[in-house]
Amino acid sequence: MCEKMVLGLNQKGHDVSVLASSYGSSRPSFLHAAHRKLHYLEEKYRNPFQRRFMQLQHAYLGCRNSVIARRLIEELSPDAVLLWNLEGVSSQVYFGISDLDIPLVWVLGSHWLAHDKAEFDEPVSFLKRYYRLGMLGFNALNEIRLEQSIFVSHSLAQSYKKVGFEIEGSVIIPNGVQESQIGARKEIEDDDIARGLQIVYVGRIEPEKGIDIAVEALHIILEEYHIPDVSLTLVGIGEPEYISALEQSASQKGLNDSVIFAGFLEHDQLMDKYAEYDVLILPTLQFEGFGLTLIEAMSQGLPVIASDIGGPKDIVEHGKNGYLVTPGDAGALAGQLLALWEERHKLPELGKAAIDTIREKFTAEQMINNYEDFIEAAVA
Template structure:
C-alpha cells in the first residue's frame, strides 16, 4: 500500500497537482518531509504503519488545519486511512473522498483462516482470533458507513470490485477498477542484474532458476513450491529454487527444505530490500506465485512482467485480473502441487512458450500497469467526482 501510494502521489504531482499525504507516525519522529513535489505529514505519537482511533482523530484534526490554508479539492483514502475525516471531521464533509480497496473483510478472514489451517499453532490461532475480532469491529463500525458516503470506490481488481459490491451492499456504478501500478523505470529487463545475482549465489548459466518472493507466511503457498521441487528435479535435474522474503512461516519452510533433503537445491535468501528486487527477478527463469491467499492484486506480478519473466501463479483472488492464462502467464489451481509441477516442466521444455509469455507480459505491464497509465485512470475518477460536486 505504501509503494502504491508513493507511485500515485509522485505521478499526480508530476502532472502539476498539489499533493499532501497525512500518515502515521514516522519511526524516527519526523513530523514533515517533502520528497520531490509531494508533502508528507507524519502524526507524531501515533503507531507507525497502523491505523488506530488515535490516528483517525489526529488525522481529522490535521486535515482541517491544512485545509484552512490549502483548500483541498478531494481526498483519496487508501483503505481506512481517511476514516477519521468521515468519523471525526466536519459533518458537512464539503470535500469529497474516494476509497482504494486492496481487499475486503471477508477476503481477509478467508486468507487468515487458510494460514491457521496450514500452520495450526497456538501463535497462529491467537493471531487469527485477534485479527478476527479487529476485522469484525472494522466491518460493523467502519467500513459500511465509510464506503456508503464515498464519491467513488476504487478496487484494485475485478474480483475485489465484485466482492466489495456484494459484501458491503455498494451501488455498482460507484465502484471502478484500477490496478496497482509498477515503476517501469525500476523494474525492467537487465542482463547485468541477472548475471550479478547468479554469480553471487553460484547459479550456472545452464541451470533453470525458479523464484518465489514475498512475505513468508503460511497462506503464501511457498511450501508448495518446495514440495513440488523433488518431482521436478527427478525429470529435470538442472533446476534450483530461490525464495526471497521473511515472515513467521520462515522457520517452518526451512525445516521442510531440510526434511526433503533439498538444501543444495533451495536458496533461502531472507529479507531483500525492495530496490534490490529487480536484481533477483532478472536472475530467475520462471517466477512462481503459488499463493493460496485471496489477494487483491499482488504487486509482484506486474513487477515480474515488467522485467520480462514468465509467471506461473494460482488462480485465486485478483490474480486472474493480472494474468491472462496462456497469454501473459500461466494459472494453476491453488494448492495443487501436481498442477505446479506439470506447468513448470512444460515451461522449461517449451522455450517459445516462455518467450511468448515474457513478451506479452512486458507489453501488458507497459500498457495497463505503468505508473503513467494508472495515474491517468485515477485522474479520470477524480475529475468525475469533482464534476458531480459542481453539478450538485
C-alpha cells in the first residue's frame, strides 16, 4: 500500500523519498531506489532469555535507526515526514526527529502502537518500568503525539483513543484498490448453482488468524449438513508448526481432499484466481486494523465473511456485500456458510454489491487524493 501511495504522489508531481529497512529486499519492488538503511527488528525467540536478548538488541537498533533517520531528514530537508508502519523499525525513530521543525504525519495501519502503550501503562514495579523505559531509549509512549495522523479505519482510530492517545485532528483514509484492477464477477451458470461451495482464505497462516476455526467450520458443514463438494483453499505462508498442526487436524477430520494448502501466490495470480471461488473468509481472532484481502476479493466480485472485530466492520455491510460473524465461533461461521450455500443464487447480487462498495469507498485513487490533501494541509 505504501508503494501505491508513493507512486501515486510521484505521478501527481511530488518528490517522495523513502527511508526503509532491508526487510523484503529480496523481492522486486519500487523500493530498489529507496534509502535501505534502517535495521529491521525481528521478533524471533524461543525462551525468556532469548526474549530479553532480543529486547536489548531492539533497543540498540532502534536507537541506531533514530540516528539514521535524523541524518537523512536533515540532509533532505523535506516539507513533511510520513511515519509509515514503524513497528518493524522502532518508535524511537519518532523521538529522534520529533524536535525538528517539520510536520510529522503518522500513518497507522495496525494496532501495534496502541498495544505497546497499553502494555507500557500496566502497573509494574519500579525496576520493570525503568527497564521498559530503557527499551524505548528512556522515552515514554505517552509523549507521542497523534493529533496529525492517518488511520486506515474508524475501528483502529478508536482503539488508539481507548488507550489514551489524543487523536483529535486525525483522519480516516482507508486503503484502496486500483480502479483498473476492479473486475466483474462472472455470471453463475446452472451447473455452478448445483455444486457445493468453494471457500478461500488469503493471508498469513498463523494461530491469530483463526484458520483452525475455519477448518472446524468446514468439518461441521460436511458432517452435520452434508453439503457436497465443499473445499477450503488456504493461500499464504506462515508458521511451519501451525501449518503442520492444521494438516494433522484436517487429516483426523477426514478433510484431506477438502482443505487445500496453496502456498504463496503473486498478487496478479491471486487477483485472477478469485474468480474460482464463491466466498472469501477472514476468521481472525485478533484485532485487524483494516482488511486488505477483503477489499481485494470484493473488487473481483467475491462476497466475504469476516470476524466482527476491528477494521472489517468498516468494510463489510452485513447481508449486503458480505457477512460478519463472532470471532472464534466455528458454529457461527459454519452457519453463515450454510446460509450462503442455501441461497447461492444470491451470489451475483452480493458480488455486485461488493464491487459497488469498492468503487464508492475503497479505490487507490481516492486514497492518494486524500493523502495529498491531508499532507498539504499539514504543511500549510
